[in-house]
Amino acid sequence: MGSGHFANVRNGATNDQQTRAEFKLGDFAIDEHRRMKIVVIGAGFSGIAAGIRFRQKMQNIDLVIYEKNAGVGGTWYSNKYPGLACDIPSHSYQFSFTNKTDWSSFYAPGPEIRKYLESVVDTYKLMPYIKLQYQLVHARYDEPSGKWHLRIRKPVEGVAEQFEEFEDTADFLFTGVGGLARWSWPSIEGLRDFQGKMFHSADFDVGEQTWQDAVKNWKNKKVGVIGVGSSAIQIVPALQNEVAKVINYVRGKTWLSAPFSGTKLAELTKRDPNVENYAFSESDIEAFKDPVYYKQFRHDLEADLNGAHPATLRDSPMQEGARKDFRESMLKKLAKKPWIADHLIPDFAVACRRLTPGPGYLEALCEDNVDFVSTHIKRITPTGIETVDGKHEELDVIICATGYDTTWQFEFPMIGRNGTSLQERWRPHPETYLTICVDGFPNLFMSLGPNAGVGSGSLLAIIERQVMYAVEAAKKMQRERLKSIEVKEEAVRDFDEYLEHYFPRTVFSEKCRSWYKMGQEEGRITGLYPGSTLHALRTLEHPRWEDYMYEPLDSGVHNRFFWLGDGQTYVEKVNEGDRAWYLNDNELDIPPVPDN
Known part of the structure; x- marks a missing residue:
């Protein structure tokens, strides 16, 4: 495709005149939009928002949401580990269009967030569009038709543990799978040799019971927790009163913030x-x-949350103040075991790794039945964990809170133009256009893709804006009768250049192991947006359609105004409906009268 609306190579006046002579008006009204199949992958925050907005903003669509889990909620369905909770204020962790006023606590527990999401699905009557336990296993873009061909795996009805696959197609594909969806075991010798109970924090399978019920028989158990990320920081204090002993194995260092807001x-x-x-x-x-x-409460709380961006900039007064305050807070809480601070308080800047408040974690480390072990693990034995200094701890349970595969290599193949897979396209690191789409992969938009996270501020606001951007792209396809919309390669390249020049100004580029850098201490930052939350919202507010290429539905159409149709609107065509809709309250934009 060229850089214009449609590729239209003119070989002299004769060809141009012939094309004009062959042009025929469309036999449709300008707002008689073609039917489109919209497929959404995932029913977490992103997928639920997409389901709501596509139905709200578009007509004449077929919508389906495929969710691999047995329930909605995404990470809040699959994660059930002890102490699971939100690590930003509850009132800021909900959709902008909902008002949940009965959150139980400042940092809501996981099951409460899951119930909230279920209530949103019920309110907006989304369940008929959601297919649970339907997993995308392969996606391929078909260039002649402009459709995505999808292979979906689902359970065989009435037969346990058996699955079958079927094919589906989509005119427009939206993914909301995120970068923290594929958990991974740690690379430790003897991991499979342990004869006690072993869990990954992201696969703490308790069925339909609560984690409290699942651990009620652990009163005499010794539990090893490996990690010091956000999950481990919640698990340790949750188990401290439930088990005989907790041993927290910590490889790195991390900042524990004062309570957000x-x-x-x-x-x-x-x-x-x-x-x-x-x-x-x-x-x-x-x-x-x-x-x-x-x-007002919610507005002020979120405004406060969005005010922390300066702390992410190198040597800023807010960054220096945070280091001082957090260090003092951590030392105070570790007063009973001050030696832990030497192994836990980082040398790197606040927020280089994901920052978490970790209520109760430091206090739990100081309890008599909790040990903090900073010596590296040598191997896991059939009965426990041995560290490199030769010490061995007998354990009944091991919980690996060791994170996710953050290399952006999705578990399902996604094949774009010319047989190129997204996995190949994203090696050695992912590249996107404004975090939402990729050249070579038409009609594909995403939420929480590479570089979509935030180091401070409201993530939910960004998810909603990414969803609305995708909706606008789909509407443009439908309105202008396009077969494909695809971002230009040079636009992706320019955004990539912006990323490379932005992050050296920030604390994220300091040396610290983080999922922001695909699990490495140094290197490419793929997890975070290059700017503040508010900056991201403004960036995605008005799509730059000039950064895209387009193909018409009919390859024989060379006139960019074919979508104008037959010169009338649908209400005129069928002679029923509102012929003065532009005077309705929801259409009017009455300017205020100036005071002077």
Whole structure:
């Protein structure tokens, strides 16, 4: 394709005149949009938002949402480990168009978030469009038709543990699988030799029971927890009162922040700012029922959360202040076992690794039945863990809170133009256009793709904006009767150049092992957006359609205005409906009268 709307090579006036002579008007009204099949992969926050917005903003579509799990919620369905909770304020971890006023605590527990998502699905009547336990196993773009050919695996009805596959197609494909969806075991010798119970934090299978029920028989157990990421930081304090002993094996260092927006919470609720996970009282929840008060509370809380971006910039006053405050806070909480601070408090900047408040973690480390082991693990034995200094700890349970595969190599092949796979396209590191699409892969948009995360601020706001961008792209395809929309290679290259020049200014480029850098200490940053949350929202607000190439549905159409149709609208064509819709309240944009 050329850089214009349609490729139209003119070989002299004769060909041009012939083309014009052959042109015929479309036999459709301008707003009589073609039917389109929209397929969404995943029913977490992104997939649910997509299901709602595609139905709201588009007509004449077939929509299906394929979810590999047995329930909706994405990571909040699959994760059930002890202590699972949100690590940003609950009231900021919901869709902008919902108002959940009865969150139980400042950092809501995982099951509560899952129930919230289930309630959103119920409210917006999405379940008829969601296919549970339907897993995408292969996707291929078909150039002649402009459709994605999908292979889906689903359970055989009535037969346990058996699956069958079927083919489906999509005019437009939207993925909401995220970068933290494929958990991985640690590379430790003897991992499979352990004869006790072994779990990965992302696969803590408790069935339909709660984690508390699952561990109620662990009162006399010794549990090893490997890791010091956000999961381990929640697991250790959750288990401390439930088991005989917890041994936390820690390879790296990490910052534990003061409670996010703790000062703002104290200001708004008149509570102690040192309370790490404030449980809302009945009177608090009753007060939130006042829509004016609740709206202001939520607005101020999220504005405060979005104000932390300067802390991510190298040598900024906010970064220096955070280092000082967090260090003092950590030392204070580790006063009973001060030696731990030498092995836990980092030399690198705050937020180089993902920052988490970790309510109760440092306090748990100081309890008598918790050991902190910074000596590297040599191997796992049939009965426990041996460290490189020769010490061996007998264990009943091992929980590997060791994270995810963050190399952006999706578990399903995705084949674009010319037989190129997305896995190949994203080696040695992924490249995208504004985190949402890739050249060579038409009609494919994504949420929470490479470089879509944030080091501070509201992630949910970005998810919603990415979804709306994809909806606008699909609407353009439908409205202008396009077979394909594909970002230009040079646009991807330019965004990649922007990334490379932005991150050296930030603390993320310092030496620290992080999923932001695909699990490496140094190198390409693939997990984070190059800027603040508010910057991302403005970036995605108005699509730059000039950064894309297009193909018409009919290869014989060379006139870019074919989509204008037969010169009338649908209500005129069928002689029914509102012929003055532009005067309706939802269409009017009445400018305010200036004061002077």
